[in-house]
Amino acid sequence: PADHAKSHMVKRLAPLFDLFINDAFAVSHRSHCSVVGFTEVLPSIAGLLMDKEITALDKGLKGDEHPTIYSLGGTKADDSIKVIENVLRRGGADKILTSGVVATVFLMAAGINIGEANRKFVEDQEYLEQIPIAAKLLAEYPDKIAMPVDVALNKNGERIDVAVSALSNDLPIADIGLETIVDYSKELKDARVTVMNGPAGIFEQEKFKLGTSELLKASAESDYSIAGGGHSVAAIEQLGLEPKFSHVSMGGGASITYLSGEPLPGIEALKKYALKVRKA
Incomplete structure (x- = not known):
């Protein structure tokens, strides 16, 4: 039921937008619909703050x-x-x-x-x-x-x-x-x-x-x-x-997860989208 609610939300909202930007590093260690749902259906990129967080932690x-x-x-x-x-x-x-x-x-x-x-x-x-x-x-x-x-x-x-x-x-x-x-x-x-x-x-x-x-x-x-x-x-x-x-x-849990080498669902979703685009 939770996944169904997620896909329903994505289906309803996605047609209203041209682009999905994830600039929320602080919640990207969570597999929430707003974090991972739209990369499946919309052109998706990382925002400037996300870029800054990853560059610094790297x-x-x-x-x-x-x-x-x-x-x-x-x-x-x-x-x-x-x-x-x-x-x-x-x-x-x-x-x-x-x-x-x-x-x-x-x-x-x-x-x-x-x-x-x-x-x-x-x-x-x-x-x-x-x-x-x-x-x-x-x-x-x-x-x-x-x-x-x-x-x-x-x-x-x-x-x-x-x-x-x-x-x-x-x-x-x-x-x-x-x-x-x-x-x-x-x-x-x-x-x-x-x-x-x-x-x-x-x-x-x-x-x-x-x-x-x-x-x-x-x-x-x-x-x-x-x-x-x-x-x-x-x-x-x-x-x-x-x-x-x-x-x-700005992300307590997210920064620790990132430094511990565990994948962050929000970043993995963006990587998956980028890979799809490169293949196409």
């Missing part, structure tokens, strides 16, 4: 310029791990800097005791199955994946920076620590291309926004800086860094 994916550094944080560890797998397999990244829950998963994969509160958080988010994947990546690419050397713990709203090796007390990790901020910032500033996705800590809280803001500022100083959508964009806007970034993606 610059990060190809990794032709060295060093290309990825900084991946936030809570969606599974999505970030897909990106890490894809870019390292393709040789598209010289270094991956992990923070946020992504780093927590990698620390667990490295056999570090992160405390029960953090382990439980990873379990509640259903990321325990990501740990063996992270361990395999660490074994395959030992020099390419960086983990925090220190973290900021949240003790009743107060920030306590501790070395990862001393993570015995059971407090939640809320940011990367000062030493890690300095190390990561230097890597990002010296890079030719940087790709940022996800905050380094609980950016919404004043005491734990330092990692996110410092890494974004450092990334903006690289030769070409790309920010994936979602929370990164919110942080960039809050810091007033938007003019300093080479490209700020």
